Every structure is written in structure tokens, then in C-alpha cells.
Amino acid sequence: MLYREAGQFKASYQEDQQIFPIRQDRIGMAVILAFFFLAVPMLASQYWLQAILIPVLIFSLAAIGLNILTGYAGQLSLGSAAFMAVGAFGAYNFILRIDGMPFLVGVLLGGLSAAAVGVAFGLPSLRIKGFYLAVATLAAQFFIVWALVKFPWFSNNSSSGVITAQQIEILGFAFNTPESKYLLTLAIVTVLAFVAKNLVRSTTGRSWMAVRDMDVAAEVIGIRPMRAKLSAFAVSSFYCGVAGALYAYTYLGTVEPEGFSLDLSFRILFMIIIGGVGSIMGSFLGAAFIVLLPIFLNVGMHAVFGSAMPAGMASNLELIIFGGLIIFFLIVEPHGLARLWQLAKDKLRLWPFPH
């Protein structure tokens, strides 16, 4: 009843091509944005901001990055965390070494360096596919982390290889409270998410999907696979790089190369699989799910069993449930949370008169 597009007529091409063609979607999005921009900073506790919302946003961005590569362009990568590391260390060095470098430009340059590295490691994709490519991207994962530890220049000769992010300052305003960091992260993520949403509807995005669906056919209709694949690697790594920079600056404050481990790459991959491959919305849902699940399990385990259960057993049970739930999810809904979202929307269209 509420969610029905009947009566909304598209009178121009422009109206037909907007991101959210349905009015209710536009209103919904506005409400969601207003909620996260206005209500959350006022209501949420420090714990929620610092330990949950900021990482969820950052991982959503990384998941969007991987989703562009895997979901839209069909190239499987296990090196997302390494590209995040490049972004973090890139931004750190640009801001450190160039006097008066504005924060946002530094982050942007960090993202661009990640894009450059991404293209270099994307080159093999021109020859190989599937799991061979996935394992090959592990080369990026291990090599980049090794290089960041090995060459002290990257961490400004810090004895332990750890970098400490500089104070964030934009136009003289210092971002040092959890609320301001949250808003900054949210703003960057929102902008980039909209860019991504538009990008996948553009010529570039459609060429990615064409290559994903059938590369030979794509080539026949005049899409250059090389260009499509490398641009996907570049854009994807850029997103991961920006996410990495935010991870260092607005989330942890100090990062070490080992923090960007293979484990993190897998986690990002989980996010897009659980969230939904080939969906921007799914990237957010997946990131929220994967960040929150272990925390809820840990808290829930304490709440249910308290100290009755040995702590080691509790931790192992969490691991078992985490693994089990992921398998369960894949079996029940292989297309991810985004698909559930879609189904809910379809149902809502008919509600409350399903016939």
C-alpha cells in the first residue's frame, strides 16, 4: 500500500535514469541518511560509534571495493587487505612527507597508490581466471605486507614498523572526538557508495558485467576486456585503499602491516558473499553482519553461560557457531542478504493485499 510505484510516471529520460526511480526509495534513503547523519551521533554511545559503527562503515567501503571486482567484473581476489594496507601507508606517507597536505587529498592519494598497485597485480587477470587468479592474488597479499615490514621508509623508520596516524584536520577543524570521526567516515563512505552505485550503471560498469558474464561475447560487441578488467582492479583497489586509510586514521589510529593479514582479506570476502555478490547495498549488510556476529556471539556467550562454562570452551563454541552460521547462510540464501532485502521489497509491494 505504502510501497507502490503506481502513479509515478517518468516524463523525461532524466527521471527514468535516476538512481532510485521509485519515490518511496528516495524518501527511504533520505530518512536512512538523516538517521545516520543526525540521529546516530546524538544517540549512540562511544562504544557503538568507535567499536561498531566506524568499523562497519570502513569495512562496507572495502566490501564495495571487492564487490566491484568480484561481483561486477567477475575477478576473484584474496588480496583486499593488502590493498587496504597500501592505502593506509600511502596516505600516511603523503601526509607525513608533504607539508600542508590536506587530509582528504592525502587519503585520495593513498587510494590512488592502492589503485596503481592493484593494476600491477591485476595484470595476471588478463591471462588467468577463477581460483588460479585467486591464489595468484595471494602473491599480492603476502608480498605487500612483507615489503611494508621490510623497508623502513614506509613506516618512517619506526623501530617496530608501526605507523601512528597524524591528527585529522580539515580546514582547521580537528577531528578528534568519536562523533566527528564517525561523521567524517560516514560522509566519505556515503559519497563513495553513491559514486559506486552510479559507476556500475555507467558504460564502465556495464562493460565489467559484460566481461563477467561472458568475456568472449563482450569482446565481440566491442568491449576491450583488458581495459575493463584493469579498470575494475583499479577502482576496486582504490576503494580498498581509501578504506585502509580510514581504518588507520578514523578507526585504529595506529596500524602495523601485519594487521592487514590474509584473515582480513577473507573477512572482506565473507562480507560480500554474505551480503550479496554484485550489490552495493549488500556490501553494507554483509559488513555489518560479519563485524557484529562475533561480537554478539561473545557477548551472548557471556550472558547465557556467565562463568559456568570454561572460557576456552566458550571461545571455541563461538568459533563453531560462527563457522556454522556462515555455512547455514550460504545454504539457505546463497545470494546473500541483499537478496533477502530484494524479496522483502517485492513482498512489500503487494502488502497488505497479496492477491
Place this chain on the structure above:
Amino acid sequence: MGFFFEVLIGGLLSGVLYALVALGFVLIYKASGVFNFAQGAMVFFAALTFVGFQEVLPGWTGLEPGSIAVFWMAFVLALASMVVLGILTEKVVLRPLVNQPHITLFMATIGLTFLVEGIAQAIWGNHVRGLDLGIADEPIEWVLDSADIIVSKFDVFAATLAGILVASLALFFQYTKVGRALRAVADDHQAALSIGIPLQHIWAIVWAVAGFVALVAGLIWGARSGVQFALTFTALKALPVLILGGFTSVPGAIVGGLIIGASEKLAEVYIGPFVGGGIEGWFPYMLALLFLLVRPEGLFGEKHIDRV
């Protein structure tokens, strides 16, 4: 020159052990097209179950700890557990996911990794244990005396064991009925199904065999570095072997293992010092990557990987 050979031989022997882990991947990928990331966790599970039974069996049966009987009973029980784990995995996890995209199956096996790690440690506890197979990890004396080259007894034993395992698997696939059926399944699921080969039966067998391979790998790796969580990382050593040898080839796993083992050791010794060392983590992957650029299907992989 002696040093060069010493490094080379040591590398080749390590390579066989990588191949042993890679073998588990190959078996499952070949038969069901699943890239089973949980193989590393299965190695850990197998080794932990084995030493776990070794610890509890004397209490249950009154046998003397460390005796031959306990060893073999623990081995049989661990093997049985691995077979059960393999069959359960096939039935509960993978069967509902038939016909899903590869990446979904792959993610399911990563989920399985957490599950298996958690179960193993929940049952047996998470402390580190030693494992003694009764073969000392020390140089063979006459080689050391005559050529001044270190060749470890244990490594030779492990390599021989791996060799026997591969040979018997090859024979099994070549000459038994089940083996032939398995190769048919690997070639074409539907064609195999249409001539009456029970697909799910075969898959269960493959998972059980993979469990057996994981147990052997777990025993050998566990004896080398202790039975602990880090055994799951053996999977990371096996992946470059897989790309190099091809995901579907048993001999490829062996040859790939030898190449990776030897080249990573030589690289660490001869290239490492110039770039600060510690390159063993990524060098095999780079090597495999470069190799793929020349031959995208790997050494012995099947050609049907389409190129762009």
C-alpha cells in the same frame, strides 16, 4: 657447491611435504570441483585427534602409554574420525550447495575451516602437544661424513611415505572400479551420472580419502613442529604448489611441490640476503604467478581453462 646441494636436497624434501598437503586439495577439486580451503584445518583436526586419542587411550584400555598398540589404535580411531568428518562434510555442507557458483562453495569451506578448528579444540583442548613418530630428525651420518651434506632421516622417511601414498593413490585410481568411477566423475558429472555411477557415493569416498591424506600430512607435520593450531597454515604452503602443478593433477602436486620446495629454499639463501630475507612467505606465490603467465593451466592442469 656442497652447500648448494644441501639447500637443494633439503628444499626437495620439504617440497614433498607441501605436496602431501596439496594432494588433499587436488583429490577433492578433481572429483567435485570444490576448492576445499578447510584442508589445512582438516590436517590440524587429524593430528589433534590422533594425539588426543594417544593421550586418553592408555587410561581407557590400560595399555602402556607410547606403546605400538596405542599408536595404531589411535591411528585407526583418528582415521575413522576423519572419514566420518569427510562424509559429514559432504552430506551436510556440500550436498545442499550443489550447482552453486564455485565461490560460494569456496566460502562454505572457509566457514567449515572455523567449524573444524573450533570442534577440534573444543574436544581436545587448545594446548600445544608434541608428537613422536619414533624417527629422529637428525642427519644421516654416512651422507654427512662422506659428502658433508645434511640429509635428515625424518625428511627421507616422510618423503618415502608421501611417495608410497601417491603411488598407491595413483594405482587406486587407475585400476580399481571405484577409482575408474572417480575419474569418470571428474571428467563429467552428468555423463558419469547417466551411466549409473552413484555420484554422491563417489564424493563421500573422495572426502574420506582426503581425510586419510590429511591424517598422514598431519602426523608428519605434527611431528615436525608440534601439534598446534599453526598446522592449519600448512594449507598456505600448499596453494602455490597447486597453481604450479594444476588443481586437478596428482603428479602435478608432486612435481609442483618439488619445484616450489627447492626454489623457495634456494631463493631464501641466494636472493634473500640482498633484500633483507624472509621472502619464503611470498616467493612461491610470485614464482607460481610468473609461471601461470606462461602456462595458464599449470604444469599438468587440464587445458579446458579458457583463456581470454
Place this chain on the structure above:
Amino acid sequence: MKLKQTALIGATIAGLLATGYAAAQEQFIGLPSYRVGPFGSNGASLYGGWIDYMAMVNARDGGVNGVKLTWEECETEYNNARGVECYERLKNKGPTGNSVFQPLSTGITYSVLEKVAQDKIPLVTIGYGRTDAADGRVFPWVFPMITTYWSQASAIVNYIGQKSGGMDKLKGKKIGLLYHDSAYGKESHAIIDKLAEKHGFEVQKIAVANPGNEQQAQWLQIRQSKPDYVILWGWGVMNATALRTAAKTGYSRDKIIGVWWSGSEEDTIPAGDAAKGYVAAGFNVAGANYPVIKDIQSQVYAKNAGNMEDKNRIGSVLYNRGVVHGIITVEAIRTAQEKYGKGKPMTGEQIRWGFENLNLDSQRLAALGATGFMPDLKISCEDHEGGGKVKFQQWDGTQWKVVSDWVEADRPLVRGMIEESAAAYAKEKGITPRDCSKES
């Protein structure tokens, strides 16, 4: 219906996250433990010892001057992001918030380094973490106590000097440094280079790639270059593999000196016979034959209330290290109570004062039943390390045997490096170091 249920569950969980346990006369200690993952085995022993000690204090003395210790664990999986979440989750629990944060992970230490000053929670890193934080003028909230990596490296070199018959005998010797190729392993480089220059020995640095379950190439290099001693700077599976491979390549184990994260039963037992003769540093010793451990046995385990699932590990190196963590935490709370009021729960700020004025001299250690168990310790505003001494133990095939007295580090040299590094950090961050003469 379904929606209602979900909302209800959501609200319950949110409520659980938000509310702490509220009760008076309790001192809350948040434990960011790790019991799964590659280092889960180590974490279980460390946190087990720590929890058992606190349980013993509660059972034997009824807490600290009547204030019961309470605690809650939060699983970090040795992962920085999870560690930060635990830090935030634990920080406001209990009547006075979290008393102290000790993550037992250098990565997590760095991730919360700046948060602790804002939240006024002392960050205690015993034997790991950021070395230059020992300069309390720049890092008032961070306590890398007993000894730091740099002190340890120096103490190891001093021990090698002792064994060689004097520091002047080190000249012309060759020492191999087999290190975990990570931030942790690289921490050793600067100090070892400095010491090599000072004493005239040669260093051969050999990196081992994470996780370190293959070291054939490294040990063949060592066999080739024949260093007089090898310092093993490892963590996790790397240690056992190093000992196994050393045996395989014929390098004498009593020439291998491990750091304290390489010298526990978790490292030697999986190496089997290959570990016999291996020497490792430690700021606590192994053994259950100390009064403090006996008290834990009689007060906690006799009542079936201990934390360890595997009771054989009571008295192991890492378990005892956990007990050291417990002792230091409890004593800091006691010290704080002496200034701010006995029998009251202390705030993080007050406990910080307690840490800064902690003085565990030999008398106090004897009263705690820990003579010889850990070195004496005196913290001051300037010096947050307060000791820098380590003991060396040798593995005899079944247990660790102490083979040295407390060995001092080259304090002036290490302190100079710490101050230099801390000053650089202060400059980068725009921190004005405290004036310690004005602290009470």
C-alpha cells in the same frame, strides 16, 4: 510476530552491551584474552594464571582490603580490531570502569595507545608493546613493566658475555639473530646493532617468514656461517620449528638463547628431544614450588574453582607469567588504596598512580610468596619499566631449570635509546613531557 521477536532479541543484546554490572566494593578488571587462533594456547595459560591469582586473592584475603576483584573476559583472537572492540566494551564496566588494560598483544597495545590517555585507564604491557613508552614523562598512561624488548636484548648479550668469561671476550664473536619477520622481530635490530658496535661482535640477522613452520634455509645458512650463539626471537610455531631444525642441522641447542616469548613449555614440548639444552630468557621462572602458586593450589584448585582446564600447566612459564600479571595488577590497586582510601574501589586514574608508585622490593616479594619468582620492581614517574632484569632457564628435556641469577641490562645505553625515541614521538605528536619533579 517474527519482527517482534527479533526486536526483542536485539533490544536484549543492546541492553547487555550497554549496562555493566553495578555493585559497590568491587574492583572491575577487564581481560582482553585470546583462547583461540594461532596463539590461543599461550593465551589460555597467561590469562589462566592471571585469573587464578585474582581468584586466590579473593578467596584468601577477601579481595584487596575487602574490595572484591571482579573480571570479565573478552575474546580478541589476537586481532587488533577485536581488541579495540573489547577495550571499548570493557571500559565502562564495574563501579569505577575498567581498572587496567593488558592485551598481551603488541598490535592491540598500539591500537589503544592513544585511547587510554583520553579514557584514563592505565595500559600495562609486561614484556611486550611499545618500548619507548618506558619514558613515563611522555607516556604517563603506559607501563611497559619489568623489562622491555631492548632491555631484554641487552641482558641476553650480557649473559652471553658472562658465559664467554667477560664482556671483553665478545670482541670478534659472531652472534646470529634469528627473528620473526614482523614488527615484533624487527624491534630487536636497533639495540643489537648498537651493542655490536659497543662490544665489537658481529651480528648476522636472519629473517623467518611468518608463521615460521619452515626454517631449513635459515638453519643451513647458520650451519654455513657458524655463529658462536644464536638469539632466537620467535613467537608461536616458529620456536619449536627452530629447535627441531637446529637439531637437524647439528647446531648445538645450548648455544641458542631464546627471548621470553620463545621460552615456554609451549615452545619446547612440541620440539621433543630437540629442545634439550636450549636456554631462554624470562622475567619470571617456571615451577609450582613457590608459595604463591601453592596458595593458588590450596585456595582455588582445592575448591575446584581454577581456570585452567589442563592442570598440568600450572607452574609453566606462561602460567606463572600470568600470575606475575596478577600480582602487579593487585599490588597497584593496593598501592592506590593506600593513598586514596582503603577498602574503596579505585578509578583508573587512581590506579595509574598506584602503578607509578609501585614498589615491589625483596621484602614485599617475600610477603607475596614470590621470592625468586619475579625480579624486584620499582616504578617511578620517569621510569615506567623499573627493573630490566631477566633470568635464564634451560630446558632439561622435561622442565625448565634456572641457570642464572637475575641478569641486568645495559641500563644507561637502553635508557638513552628510550629517551631519544620517546622525545621523537613527543615532538611528532606535539606532547610536552611531564615534569616529574612536580608529581606527587
